[in-house]
Amino acid sequence: MAQSVIPYSRQVILYYCLSLLIFGTFVGFLYFDAQEHAWSSTVILSPKIAAYDYVKQSYKEKDTESIKLTVKTVLFWNIPSWAYSNMFRGCEYKCVLTTDKSKMAVQSAIIFHVPTMGGKPPKKPAGQVWVYYGVEPPTLYSNMNRWRRLFNWTINYRRDSDIISRYGSFESTHLKTINKNASHIGELSIRKNRTATWFVGHCNTAGRRETFVKLLQKHMDVSIYGRCGTQICKESGPASAWGKNCLQNVEKDTRYYLSFENSLCRDYMTEKAYKVFNTHSLVPVVRGGANYSLYLPPETFIDSSRFENATSLSKYLVEIKTNKTAFTRLFENRNIHKTNYNDNWGTRPFCEMCRRLHYPKKYSRLYEDVSVWSRGRGDIAFCKKPTDLV
DSSP: OOOOOOOHHHHHHHHHHHHHHHHHHHHHHHHHHHHHHHHSBOSSOOHHHHHHHHHHTTSOOOOOHHHHHSOEEEEETTOOTTOOTTTTTTOSSOEEEEOOGGGGGGOSEEEEEGGGSOSSOOOOOTTOEEEEEEOSOGGGOOOOGGGTTTOOEEEESSTTSSEEOOSEEEEEOOOOSOOTTHHHHHHHHHTOSEEEEEEESOOSOTTOHHHHHHHHTTTSOEEEEETTSSBOOTTSOTTOSSOTTHHHHHHTTEEEEEEEOSSEETTOOOHHHHHHTTSSSOEEEEESSSOGGGTSOTTSSEEGGGSSSHHHHHHHHHHHTTOHHHHHHHHTTGGGEEEEETGGGSSHHHHHHHHHHTSTTTTOOOBSOHHHHHHEETTEESEEOOOOOO
């Protein structure tokens, strides 16, 4: 008995149908698996989140004037003293800020300043967006175990936060030539009398930078300004490390500026390195948990993590302090980049938050455990203990 043979045309149709079925199953798996992770993110964003975001792009924002002009009210639950009430000024989308907790239930979103938000959260109204706001390292945060499954968005210095808020940034000046004054600056630098200067206000820190500086001082001079030192700027008291002209006066006779963070945490880098780039002839020496090559222009700074310990770093700094070639190289790329200091306190992160509030479904997510997201867990810790105190 002859076997039945499926016509070729039907074979082609069956082949394409099977291919579409497999492809659809794969895309569906990516979407729903990513969606699950998007609502329960714990540590960092994964490639699955990227797949989810890619699928979401098919839902384009309807940028109508009516949407932009719709006013969203945002409650700042525990607004810091340094914050300001007009943080949404100049934003493309309309948002207003309030600190009135009596109307908490009707607000579009609530911002919580993480270091001072306390251990017990208020009751969360359904559909409200809660925003985790913290630009300090998690070593300064209180216990957050009771804040599980409450936060929707994060505003933070970390690269994997929903909205990134940093203390500054660099951008290209579109100048392709090296700094023509680099050689002259190098010549002036090696003639200076002081080796290094440190401006500091917090004396006992998780990263033990104060101990690191004491080790440096065994091999080189370090002038310390601020609450933790004895040096005083002429136009400001000892507690004011950043007087109006203090840094400019100090740089006239100093080679290096110590930009040391209080904690060694991933991506954490404050205004210190950005400020020193506004000077003409100070070389920043950095110490922290960030990968500085991602943030600072190449060959413009000295990274302490490249050295085994404080002793080896100090020996290197002393070795090159009279080397004109070495100093010239550190200033050659200064004119290729310019710093935008103070971005962190500007409106950019809050304007982005305001924009997202007008499209809440597109940016919907929920953090399963914000404490784990902040600090890490097990062998994946986002802040480390110092190992260079020798």
